[in-house]
Amino acid sequence: MNGRRWIAALAAAALCAAGTTDAFARESIRAATTIGMVADLVRQVGGGRVEVDALMGPGVDPHLYKPTSTDAARLNKADVIFYSGLMLEGRMGDLFAKLARTGKKVYATTESVPESRLTEPAEFAGHYDPHIWFDVSMWAETVPTIVKGLSEVDPSGKEIYGKNGADLTARLAGLDEWCKATAAEVPEAGRILVTSHDAYNYFGRAYGFKVIGLQGVSTVSEAGLADMASLVDFIKKQKVKAIFVETSVNPAAIKRVAEDAGVQIGGELYSDAMGEPGVKKLGFDTGTYDGMVRYNLTTIVNALK
Numbered sequence: 001m002n003g004r005r006w007i008a009a010l011a012a013a014a015l016c017a018a019g020t021t022d023a024f025a026r027e028s029i030r031a032a033t034t035i036g037m038v039a040d041l042v043r044q045v046g047g048g049r050v051e052v053d054a055l056m057g058p059g060v061d062p063h064l065y066k067p068t069s070t071d072a073a074r075l076n077k078a079d080v081i082f083y084s085g086l087m088l089e090g091r092m093g094d095l096f097a098k099l100a101r102t103g104k105k106v107y108a109t110t111e112s113v114p115e116s117r118l119t120e121p122a123e124f125a126g127h128y129d130p131h132i133w134f135d136v137s138m139w140a141e142t143v144p145t146i147v148k149g150l151s152e153v154d155p156s157g158k159e160i161y162g163k164n165g166a167d168l169t170a171r172l173a174g175l176d177e178w179c180k181a182t183a184a185e186v187p188e189a190g191r192i193l194v195t196s197h198d199a200y201n202y203f204g205r206a207y208g209f210k211v212i213g214l215q216g217v218s219t220v221s222e223a224g225l226a227d228m229a230s231l232v233d234f235i236k237k238q239k240v241k242a243i244f245v246e247t248s249v250n251p252a253a254i255k256r257v258a259e260d261a262g263v264q265i266g267g268e269l270y271s272d273a274m275g276e277p278g279v280k281k282l283g284f285d286t287g288t289y290d291g292m293v294r295y296n297l298t299t300i301v302n303a304l305k
C-alpha cells in the first residue's frame with residue numbers, strides 16, 4: 001500500500017469507528033448504580049447495550065454515603081437507576097424518591113428478593129438486614145429486577161436482557177455451589193467469623209458460619225468499650241484462630257480486639273464495597289462480584305482451617 005492509499009484507508013477506518021461509536025452512544029442505555037455489587041450485575045445483564053455509571057467506588061461505605069452535587073447530575077443523566085435498597089444507601093433515599101417523582105425509572109434491586117428470606121436482626125431496630133450479596137443465592141434474586149428495569153427503558157432489548165439474566169443466574173448458582181464446597185473445608189466448630197460490622201449474617205446462614213460483628217448492622221454507630229471487652233472474652237473462650245478487618249470500615253477497633261485477645265488478623269475482607277477493578281488478590285479480581293466473593297471466602301478459609 002502506498003503512502004496516500006494508506007492515509008485514505010486510515011481515514012476511512014477512523015470514520016467508520018467514529019460512526020460506530022456514535023451509533024452506540026445514541027442507542028445505548030445509561031444506567032446509574034450505587035454499590036459496585038449492583039453495578040456488576042447490571043453490566044452483566046446489560047451486556048453491550050448498557051453503559052453503567054457506578055457512584056460508589058472501592059472503599060466507599062454506603063451506610064454513610066452522602067450524594068454530592070455531581071452525583072445528582074449523574075443520576076439525572078441516567079435513563080434508569082438501580083440501587084440495592086433495604087436502607088443500605090440510607091442518605092440517598094430522599095434523592096431516589098425525588099427522582100422517581102419526576103418520572104425517572106428507579107429500582108431497588110432487592111425488591112425481587114422474597115421477604116421470607118430477609119432477616120431483621122435486633123440491632124437493626126425493626127429494619128431488614130441489607131447485606132444480602134454475601135449469600136450468592138439471595139443476590140441472584142435481584143437479577144429479575146434488573147432484567148425488568150432495563151426492559152422497561154429499552155423494550156427492544158427485552159429478549160437479550162432476559163437471556164443475559166438467565167445466563168447470569170446460572171453463573172451465580174455455580175458460584176454458590178463453589179462457596180458451599182469451599183466453606184466446608186473448615187471444620188464446623190471452627191467456622192466462626194469475627195469482623196468489624198454485621199455485614200455477614202446472610203453469609204453465615206448460607207455457608208454455615210457463626211458470625212459476630214463488633215459494630216451493629218450499620219456502621220453509623222461506633223463500637224463501645226463493653227462490646228469490645230465481651231468480644232475479647234468470646235474469642236478467647238472459643239479459641240477463635242483469626243478475626244478480620246473490612247475494607248470500607250475503620251479497622252482501629254478490630255485491631256485493638258485482636259491485640260487484647262492475642263489473636264491474629266486473618267486478612268482484609270470486602271464487605272460493603274468491592275476492590276479496584278483489575279487488581280488481583282489471591283488470584284481473584286476483587287473489582288468483580290464473583291472475584292470479591294471468592295477472595296473473601298478464600299481469605300476466611302485460609303485463616304480458619
Ligand SMILES: [Zn+2]
Pocket residue numbers: 063131197198199217218219271272
Ligand atoms: Zn454494612
